[in-house]
Amino acid sequence: MTTSNSPLDVIIIGAGISGLSTAIALRRIGHNVKIYERSNLKNELGAAIHISPNASRILLSWDFDVKRARFVKAMKTYIASGNTLQKFYEGSYDHVEPTYGAAWYLSHRVDLHEELKRLATTSEGPGKPAVIIPNSKVDDYDVEAGTITLSNSEVHKADLIVAADGVHSQATKHILGSLQYPEHTGQSAFRFLIPTADIIADPETADFVKDDDGRFKVFTGVRGNRIVWYPCRNNEEQNFAAIFHEDTSETKEDWDASVSGEKLLEEYQDFHPAILAVFRKAKSVKKWPLLFREPLPAWYKSKLVLVGDAAHPMLPHQGQAGAQAIEDSVALGVVLNGVTKTELQNDPNALAKRLELYQTIRRRRAAAMQIFSNFGQDQGDKCAEAVKPYHDGPIPMNPAEFIVYNFSYNVKDHSEQALKDAKL
Ligand SMILES: Cc1cc2nc3c(=O)[nH]c(=O)nc-3n(C[C@H](O)[C@H](O)[C@H](O)COP(=O)(O)OP(=O)(O)OC[C@H]3O[C@@H](n4cnc5c(N)ncnc54)[C@H](O)[C@@H]3O)c2cc1C
Structure with missing residues (x-):
């Protein structure tokens, strides 16, 4: 009652x-x-x-x-050049749990x-x-x-x-x-997941995910492109957000909008061949225009x-x-x-x-x-x-x-x- x-x-x-x-x-x-x-x-x-x-x-x-x-x-991180794979920052997140509870x-x-x-x-x-x-x-x-x-x-x-x-x-x-109504920031992101097993199975890409539990990686490019790459699902899947410059009038985000893998490879063509070998394993690529409100x-x-x-x-x-x-x-x-x-x-x-x-x-x-x-x-x-x-x-x-x-x-x-x- x-x-x-x-x-x-x-x-x-x-x-x-x-x-x-x-x-x-x-x-x-x-x-x-x-x-x-x-x-x-x-x-x-x-x-x-x-x-x-x-x-x-x-x-x-x-x-x-x-x-x-x-x-x-999340346990550790590195930031590296997407062109040469040279690391310019490495860090650990060991302090996070004790510091922030x-x-x-x-x-x-x-x-x-x-x-x-x-x-x-x-x-x-x-x-x-x-x-x-x-x-x-x-x-x-x-x-x-x-x-x-x-x-x-x-x-x-x-x-x-x-x-x-x-x-x-x-x-x-x-x-x-x-x-x-939102404004476009001039950037969009490709989003995709790749099974960790697929990356390990290829000798050209295996090193990226060896000893890699909870690693958060960023690869930067000379044209402002940036890959944010981290694992999820008990480290069994690798998640990618690959940000790139795009002049577009799109004003609506659609989380399910697919694009071809070719478009991803084209935008990242100057990145290291091993990264492109990883990208070729993506079976479904989504594109998300980055809109600001x-x-x-x-x-x-x-x-x-x-x-x-x-x-x-x-x-x-x-x-x-x-x-x-x-x-x-x-x-x-x-x-x-x-x-x-x-x-x-x-x-x-x-x-x-x-x-x-x-x-x-x-x-x-x-x-x-x-x-x-x-x-x-x-x-x-x-x-x-x-x-x-x-x-x-x-x-x-x-x-x-x-x-x-x-x-x-x-x-x-x-x-x-x-x-x-x-x-x-
Ligand atoms: C499909 C999808 C995929 C996403 N993927 C990612 C991701 O991969 N990574 C990431 O960081 N963030 C992602 N996000 C965004 C992230 O979930 C949100 O930024 C954050 O979790 C806050 O979400 P929210 O609950 O406020 O809104 P949302 O997650 O957008 O949820 C809104 C909900 O409201 C429902 N809804 C909308 N209008 C109506 C209506 N008129 N009547 C009834 N129901 C309605 C929608 O169906 C939806 O379930 C995604 C969002 C969506 C919708």
Whole structure:
């Protein structure tokens, strides 16, 4: 039976990384969660994704099973010339886990997604299981009434609607009044996976993956091309993002857009023959135009709030898109902890105060990360001006400084302190 002291009914739009993380955070504090997802959730896509300590710390606190998800711990790195293979930087990540309280993991997006889905919907653990309703596309929102309308015309109502509908969010226009359009950065990325066994089987390429557990590699080229290469799935798959200059008017990312392997080889023709031998093993190559969006001025209106890519789409250069989505879920969980229907009925501003606090906690950090993510970790100087409105203190300038900036942030501590200070 629903009483006015009941926890909130929350509808989440989208069962991606942010929708599922938010479902976990909110079910754990007792709210009733339903997720409407437009796909059938049977053909999850994507390649590998970073789960850095600022996010893995959170997953571990939720009893996320890294073994089941076949995560790989990032252990070491090198940066080398893509033309000569000469290494100009080698480093170890041995210090990461003891320093930041959790490891830096490399995951296949599908494996991360599966384990989050299990945690959101399992009958074990705190709170009631979230319910996922697949094949349910949301076509419209009424932010004042707290309703959504599905493409089959069904209307559903909740105390709070969380839009986790990704980079092409339609929910944002109900907050901002219009959709936000992206700009192309002049760069695109080829993305593909190659089984480690295929690379080992070829004497020309085997050395790349020998003694290579958890190695994160970067190969740079003279024309600005850059390969980011790391393992996932228990080191059984090698993940590649090969960034290159492209003049294009494309204004929509499509994670599933295929291109021919010939195009990849053409763009990287000046790279070392051993790298090209690796590239020839790719059976399916996707191309992702790297589009930039300015930070949004607002993340909520009335009963609708944004999380994940809907709030802060970002490029892959910092490897933080998934981590920022997970941070959002924790902040929302902290500000909504203990909120009941009674509180919302007694104070018409109660929800707005909570969502304003969530936005205050999250927007500056996520906006700074959006801007830092436009450049490599050795290019902090290129975004120093743009990031100023969102960042206090010195700008990180190299990979070591970005590791400190990205990994040391603790969203739970920050959110709990902000809630205490706000005296809500
Ligand atoms: C197919 C795909 C592949 C990806 N691959 C990678 C990768 O390889 N590496 C990487 O670093 N990042 C990848 N990403 C991005 C990464 O997952 C996100 O940056 C990050 O995890 C935050 O995601 P999100 O949950 O906010 O959004 P998304 O992951 O985009 O999830 C949004 C969800 O909302 C659903 N949805 C959208 N509109 C509606 C609607 N109207 N009604 C109902 N449901 C809706 C979508 O179907 C989707 O499931 C991928 C994203 C997608 C969608």
